[in-house]
Amino acid sequence: MKLLFQKLAAPLLFIALMTTVAQAQESRIQTTTLDHLAAKASQSVDVNMDERLITIAAKLFSDKGDEKKIKELLIGIKGIYVKHFEFENDGQYTAADVETIRTQLRSPSWSRLAGFTSKADGNLEVYLMMTGDKVGGLAVLATDDRELTVVNIVGAVDLEKLAQLEGQFGVPELGIEPGKAKPKNEQ
């Protein structure tokens, strides 16, 4: 029995690791389809923070005051990825551009959350990926006539504290007001 366990341990561990990696990859949405908009934008921002960098940052913040809040927020996050475009005129990006993002968020693993609004003008969509009973990732799609923002957080993020990330770690100010968010398909 012990021998059998020893034989199975390594493959099981490998499968568990691969599952974790696969889940992390699933909650990473692809935004390279938007890269061409940088040529039309008056301002564009592209942020990539992977798990290694987030882990380092989380360890280094102290357990006091604001740093404690940031530290708590970062625990469980495996990546923060942002694409933000500002345009001088209307109509610089198309519905097809936005659709390349929404298509990924329509997969069964993602649910759109109701209850999130923005203090800013425009439309704010917040999507959540659940892996079992845990949050596996989050995506924010903010659009208005002259702005397009995609924020993708890979890993477990506390929805109540989502707004705290604004203005930090490259996440732009989106004016997120959480409200009582819950998946739309549960309403």
Next chain:
Amino acid sequence: MNTTRIAALSLTLLLAAGVAQATGDDFNSVVKLIEQFYGVKHQGITFLANAGMKVATTAAKIKGGTAKRIAEAGSIKLAIFEDQAFDREFTQFRTSLNSALNSTWTPLIQTLSATDEEQVYIFLRESGKKFQVLVITIDRRDATVVQATLSPENLALLLKDPEGTGKSITEEATIIDQE
């Protein structure tokens, strides 16, 4: 050999060592890429062997009078391009830059502003227990390339405010160079 000769020889060796360390890596590749893409010439690569950089982490801390050393002393490489035309389409440059660095550096943040005609690129890579940061700033007439080594503590500051800290690194390196 008198004291003056010894001092001159020591200075020559020190400068040669600095130049040797400033060549043969991605820093130089980026400088060359800027030169080739924009048809410009840098004013000189400086290896700030003894300089530490003081970078105030936030406006509040500047007002409070506290400044933190963000770059390890002796780790800073700096190339400056002054009063030249950087007027080619910048998304092409971004593609070339990312292709040149993607095997060894991780792009942390890249901002392009057509309105201000400014580009800021911040790349990171591990260097033992520390991290190296490469900050490339290009505007209408000037450009700066700075490479520095960061402790993990200062990396956290950079991650919290990548754009602000990246600009501070460039500004402080430039100020030291002019002193």
